[in-house]
Amino acid sequence: MHLQTFSTPEEASEAVANLIISRINAFGPTQHHKFVLGLPTGGTPTRVYEILAERCEASEISFEHVISVNLDEYVGLPPTHEQSYHHFMEEHFDIPPSQTHILPGVPIHPIQIITGTDPSAASEWESDLKAHQVSCAAYEALITYLGGINLLFMGIGANGHIGFNEPGSSFESRTRVVALNEGTWEANARFFEDKSRVPTHALSMGLGTILDAQEIIVLALGSNKAEAIRRAVEDGINHMTPASVLQQHERVTFVADSSAASGRKEDTKEHLKLQSQSQSHSMHLASHGAAKSLITNSTNPPIDAAIDTCTSTTGDHGQRTNARPIVTLLAKGEVLLDHSEEGDEGDSLPGL
Ligand SMILES: O=P(O)(O)OC[C@H]1O[C@](O)(CO)[C@@H](O)[C@@H]1O
Structure with missing residues (x-):
């Protein structure tokens, strides 16, 4: 495991963009030998995506033979919803839709937001759940079909989650429907009109799926990630900090700005x-x-x-x-x- 720290979010984002570019260019993807890139959403990666677009414009990198697979998606938001991760990727990462794969969190029943508290929604939720489970299994099969993920770029939640794998997630977990915990719900409320509009469930690659990636980069920016980074890299591997499981992966680089790295103990x-x-x-x-x-x-x-x-x-x-x-x-x-x-x-x- 490597931990690289940088003075500013800009430098850290640039380092991640450089890493992604160097890996893709070293791989030399072709039409018959595509590079599979796992991608995150959220506030953290946006500058990395801008830099990648700039570098693409400058012909330093091409995504022509890159396939992307996203980590997660909210349940209950149609792709057109401005906070769906489908919409986020369209806005931030410019590769043809045919090369992009995102879990389909769209509800089968016309429920915009599944709060889990409305009894009338229970039976629809039950049948949606089954459909989502099929989608998740299909996503796993897709990743296998693509030959696995070459490089998985991720953010990290303030509670140490990766993807939407909340504390307590099994290290063996595969892509599945997950319930978001209160902290994540609150953290992501900033993207919605109000907290009650934040979906309570998501589809997410599992920790086992993540660990299968050949290489992983985790970017952490800001002091609200300091404790998560400290626990992920300094504490033992434990279920309460899902990112700590990355310690057992052979090729992981944590990239942090100085605020996110500030929680580490002096000794x-x-x-x-x-x-x-x-x-x-x-x-x-x-x-x-x-x-x-x-x-x-x-x-x-x-x-x-x-x-x-x-x-x-x-x-x-x-x-x-x-x-x-x-x-x-x-x-x-x-x-x-x-x-x-x-x-x-x-x-x-x-x-x-
Ligand atoms: O980058 P943010 O918005 O802090 O979110 C951190 C992590 O949380 C998620 O958005 C899920 O809540 C991840 O996809 C992301 O990597």
């Missing part, structure tokens, strides 16, 4: 800094042969910036072959350490 920051330094030091001491096996065996290239500068990359997702001298790749590790306002950007967490 942990120090520990992580030492880990990074000793990792970097031992890399320098490693013989060329040992270093080579370290790199080629790794499914988690240690330094993302290094990949951006590779003169030749083939294959995908940790199977890259690097035409540059290994030493260049290793030496790049120190560059990330220098970027941090606190000297801890690019920290490698213990156990890497």
Whole structure:
């Protein structure tokens, strides 16, 4: 797991956009070899989407052979509703609809918002639920059919949720109907006329679905995410912080602005800094042969910036072959350490 911190939301968003671009370009998608990109909604990713659009305009990246799959969608909002995630993606991410996949949260019965409190809606809800379960199973099948998710970009809720997997979600969970908890309902009320209009249910990729992605990037911006980030990266893996399960994934990068990273404990920051330094030091001491096996065996290239500068990359997702001298790749590790306002950007967490 990597945690990269940046002074501002702008820098953090730019880092995520760069990461996405470098991964897609390194993959080299073609008509018969598409790149599958998992995408979030919410307030966090909007600047990343703007930057991607700018880079697309500048021909630095093409989404022609990219397929997107969204993490989640509210239940009960038609795609035309301005707070549906269908509508959000149309507004923020400009790729042809034929390449975009979003869970269909639209109700089968004409209920605009399912509050779960209206008894007359109960039977409609029951039958809608069955239809949604079929959609969720179909979505899982779709992801499998696409060959899995190459890169999954996500935000994180203030309570540590990822997708709409609220605290208590099973680590094995697959795409399903979920009930939103009070905190999420309140947090997302800012997007609606009032809190009572926020759907109480959603369809969401499960934690098991998320863990199946080959690589994951989590972006966190703002002080209201500080506690979630601290719990996700410093506490043990536990159900009350769904994002903590990412600790067991081999290729995860948390990107945070300084406010979102501010909750981390001082002694942990120090520990992580030492880990990074000793990792970097031992890399320098490693013989060329040992270093080579370290790199080629790794499914988690240690330094993302290094990949951006590779003169030749083939294959995908940790199977890259690097035409540059290994030493260049290793030496790049120190560059990330220098970027941090606190000297801890690019920290490698213990156990890497
Ligand atoms: O980016 P925001 O609006 O803070 O939301 C955080 C997370 O919450 C969700 O919107 C779900 O509530 C996720 O899709 C998002 O990543």
